[in-house]
Amino acid sequence: xxxxxxxxxxxxxxxxxxxxxxxxxxxxxxxxxxxxxxxxxxxxxxxxxxxxxxxxxxxxxxxxxxxxxxxxxxxxxxxxxxxxxxxxxxxxxxxxxxxxxxxxxxxxxxxxxxxxxxxxxxxxxxxxxxxxxxxxxxxxxxxxxxxxxxxxxxxxxxxxxxxxxxxxxxxxxxxxxxxxxxxxxxxxxxxxxxxxxxxxxxxxxxxxxxxxxxxxxxxxxx
Amino acid sequence: xxxxxxxxxxxxxxxxxxxxxxxxxxxxxxxxxxxxxxxxxxxxxxxxxxxxxxxxxxxxxxxxxxxxxxxxxxxxxxxxxxxxxxxxxxxxxxxxxxxxxxxxxxxxxxxxxxxxxxxxxxxxxxxxxxxxxxxxxxxxxxxxxxxxxxxxxxxxxxxxxxxxxxxxxxxxxxxxxxxxxxxxxxxxxxxxxxxxxxxxxxxxxxxxxxxxxxxxxxxxxxxxxxxxxxxxxxxxxxxxxxxxxxxxxxxxxxxxxxxxxxxxxxxxxxxxxxxxxxxxxxxxxxxxxxxxxxxxxxxxxxxxxxxxxxxxxxxxxxxxxxxxxxxxxxx
Numbered sequence: 001x002x003x004x005x006x007x008x009x010x011x012x013x014x015x016x017x018x019x020x021x022x023x024x025x026x027x028x029x030x031x032x033x034x035x036x037x038x039x040x041x042x043x044x045x046x047x048x049x050x051x052x053x054x055x056x057x058x059x060x061x062x063x064x065x066x067x068x069x070x071x072x073x074x075x076x077x078x079x080x081x082x083x084x085x086x087x088x089x090x091x092x093x094x095x096x097x098x099x100x101x102x103x104x105x106x107x108x109x110x111x112x113x114x115x116x117x118x119x120x121x122x123x124x125x126x127x128x129x130x131x132x133x134x135x136x137x138x139x140x141x142x143x144x145x146x147x148x149x150x151x152x153x154x155x156x157x158x159x160x161x162x163x164x165x166x167x168x169x170x171x172x173x174x175x176x177x178x179x180x181x182x183x184x185x186x187x188x189x190x191x192x193x194x195x196x197x198x199x200x201x202x203x204x205x206x207x208x209x210x211x212x213x214x215x216x217x218x219x220x221x222x
Numbered sequence: 223x224x225x226x227x228x229x230x231x232x233x234x235x236x237x238x239x240x241x242x243x244x245x246x247x248x249x250x251x252x253x254x255x256x257x258x259x260x261x262x263x264x265x266x267x268x269x270x271x272x273x274x275x276x277x278x279x280x281x282x283x284x285x286x287x288x289x290x291x292x293x294x295x296x297x298x299x300x301x302x303x304x305x306x307x308x309x310x311x312x313x314x315x316x317x318x319x320x321x322x323x324x325x326x327x328x329x330x331x332x333x334x335x336x337x338x339x340x341x342x343x344x345x346x347x348x349x350x351x352x353x354x355x356x357x358x359x360x361x362x363x364x365x366x367x368x369x370x371x372x373x374x375x376x377x378x379x380x381x382x383x384x385x386x387x388x389x390x391x392x393x394x395x396x397x398x399x400x401x402x403x404x405x406x407x408x409x410x411x412x413x414x415x416x417x418x419x420x421x422x423x424x425x426x427x428x429x430x431x432x433x434x435x436x437x438x439x440x441x442x443x444x445x446x447x448x449x450x451x452x453x454x455x456x457x458x459x460x461x462x463x464x465x466x467x468x469x470x471x472x473x474x475x476x477x478x479x480x481x482x483x484x485x486x487x488x489x490x491x492x493x494x495x496x497x498x499x500x501x502x503x504x505x506x507x508x509x510x511x512x513x514x515x516x517x518x519x520x521x522x523x524x525x526x527x528x529x530x531x532x533x534x535x536x537x538x539x540x541x542x543x544x545x546x547x548x549x550x551x552x553x
Contacts, residue, residue, distance in 0.1 A: 007225075007226070008224070008225040008226055009225065010225070013225075014225075014229065015225065015228055018228060018229055018232040019228065019232065021232060021236060022231065022232040022235040022236065024239075025235045025236045025238070025239035025240075026235055026239075028239045028243045028245045028246070029235075029238060029239050029242060029243055031243075032242065032243040032244065032245075036366050037366075092244055095244055095245075096244070096245070099245060145238070145242065146234070146235055146238045148345075148349060148367065149238040149241065149242055150234070150238070151345055152342075152345070152369050156341035161345075161348070167231075167234065170231055171231060171234070171235050174228065174231055175231070175232070175235065213353055214353070215353070216349070216352035216353055217352070217354075218352075218353055218354025219350075219351040219352040219353060219354045219355070219358075220352065221354075
């Protein structure tokens with residue numbers, strides 16, 4: 001028992017670092033689940049826009065292709081080539097920016113601040129609203145993504161979804177909720193209402209996507 | 223024991239993020255780069271993915287006889303002759319029986335089941351349902367809830383068989399007796415004098431011969447340019463497109479939905495063409511393929527309307543372009 005207690009104390013000593021790492025990982029999982037639709041949406045949007053341009057601006061590139069002795073649709077074909085890497089690259093940038101924005105809400109905040117209503121009311125502004133509403137969606141999506149990953153590696157049995165679900169709930173309650181509490185409790189009164197507008201440009205859409213596609217509740221609602 | 227429990231839970235979350243997120247992928251590859259061990263999967267992701275299996279399936283089509291298919295499985299539910307042929311070419315004739323047994327009504331579901339198994343599929347469907355997805359049974363709706371590897375495998379298998387089946391349902395756009403004067407493949411371009419890929423087949427026809435849609439679909443393009451002349455491109459769905467070039471009159475508008483056999487164009491001699499002919503091209507998954515293997519591969523699904531103008535019945539009647547000039551390579 002002596003060895004177990006000693007190692008347990010060591011593990012307890014690492015609690016802050018390990019919890020912070022787990023919170024970051026949970027955000028990364030949730031943001032990825034939410035941002036998964038950005039790539040597809042962007043790809044189809046760009047291709048639709050090019051189809052529109054193809055229909056309306058046909059004269060110029062067809063004539064140019066003909067001058068160069070190429071098939072008329074050659075230039076259009078070459079222009080569509082970089083669409084997939086562009087949309088994938090943009091989606092990755094959005095995802096990394098969202099990771100940074102969400103992790104930044106709790107990463108360097110003091111731990112000891114308590115969450116209370118008057119303090120939150122004083123801190124009300126863009127940053128407070130976005131953090132308090134978008135972060136839970138991302139954290140729930142992260143816990144669900146963790147449960148799905150666990151279910152994928154568990155052998156197929158009726159118990160697998162329940163075990164995976166319990167793991168997700170455990171991660172959400174042990175790391176997710178404390179991350180949200182830490183972020184919201186540490187909010188300072190804004191110097192101006194628009195403070196936090198820039199990160200909100202990424203956090204709001206990703207938060208919405210997380211609530212819409214990353215939380216396993218909509219199918220259970222009537 | 224709380225410290226241990228925390229550490230265990232933390233490790234689980236970290237491993238999941240390490241495996242399933244781009245941030246994890248960046249971290250993994252940075253570690254691999256630092257250790258100077260290039261990862262095969264990273265290198266593979268930069269290589270062009272070519273649908274080699276699809277090409278192999280098309281090549282195997284001539285070897286499939288009606289007897290082979292009839293012995294493989296009886297036609298059932300959603301398994302049209304085209305789908306059974308496509309599945310046989312892609313996965314082998316024996317597998318068709320298994321596939322029909324897995325789901326006689328929904329070929330897409332059967333192909334997915336065959337590829338990734340029932341457990342992974344059921345899990346993804348229940349996850350999609352929980353997230354409120356519309357029609358979670360369809361692969362499109364639940365693909366993002368599969369593991370990345372399963373999603374890739376399932377969508378490749380399903381889309382390649384469906385593409386092949388769509389192409390197999392196409393009919394020849396003119397009288398099937400009309401000869402092909404210039405086949406698909408590499409050739410020396412008669413005017414440019416360079417080796418070029420001919421991305422279709424040329425069928426010599428009298429100017430004004432009606433050209434019919436090879437299959438139902440949406441008109442993706444109907445216009446004129448200096449190379450293809452008056453041309454029509456039809457999107458048949460499942461990544462299959464057919465092109466008809468060098469016409470003398472276009473009878474459909476861009477965006478219109480048309481049926482198989484619709485009179486889309488009259489053949490002609492417009493664009494980079496020195497003799498009256500139809501350039502008929504077929505693209506599957508964005509790549510030009512030889513339309514010839516699909517010619518009369520199946521019983522004609524719908525009888526094509528007879529042309530109003532005389533069509534060429536034999537080679538002797540064909541109006542070929544001058545020997546020194548061949549049609550353009552446009553698809």
